Amino acid sequence: QSALTQPASVSGSPGQSITISCTGTSSDVGSYNLVSWYQHYPGKAPKLMIYAGSERPSGVSNRFSASKSGNTASLTISGLQPEDEADYYCFSYAGSSTWVFGGGTKLTVL
């Protein structure tokens, strides 16, 4: 079971949009619409941003959206704000009662 592949870092200026990819295989991301995304500030508990592929929990800004194409899921943050600067992780069901995280992406707001 290998970690899902995410870019190590992405950056953008305030107001811009960025997309973080999460690439798996046909055995995990490609087979199920069960990807979730987490925002993680160092030293804090991760926060759920997206579940079931594209659903936003109550209280999460609609600037956060997600989609999937083939074996790659994507998280898009529009109207980038300084407080969006954090680490982001994807998480997916991988079949056979196992789950896997992505390696994580550090978002820098320039």
Place this chain on the structure above:
Amino acid sequence: QLQLQESGPGLVKPPETLSLTCTVSGGSTSSSSYSWGWIRQPPGKGLEWIGSSSYSGSSYYNPSLKSRVTMSVDTSKNQFSLRLSSVTAADTAVYYCARLPRDGYIYGHYFDYWGQGTLVTVSS
């Protein structure tokens, strides 16, 4: 408001067993609507799923840790626990407990509430 709190030793000697407990308040570990999970983050690295358990006793573990992990749910204490045997320095990490809503599935597929995490250092 649901709260989860990890507790346990902050220092474990190799090759002893790491034992952590997660106490749930504002919710019930006996609910069939949720599973309960453990995640860890080694220093400078990403998140790693350790395993998930339900009140019924079913547990699912990361294949890379399966031979050393045991998880259980104690509904009488409203807690769930993690035991990781034969630890090495590679098991040094911040350990998080979290809740997984089942949303009608057999398993929970995402974590909606997390504990604050507890650092466990493995060192002699």
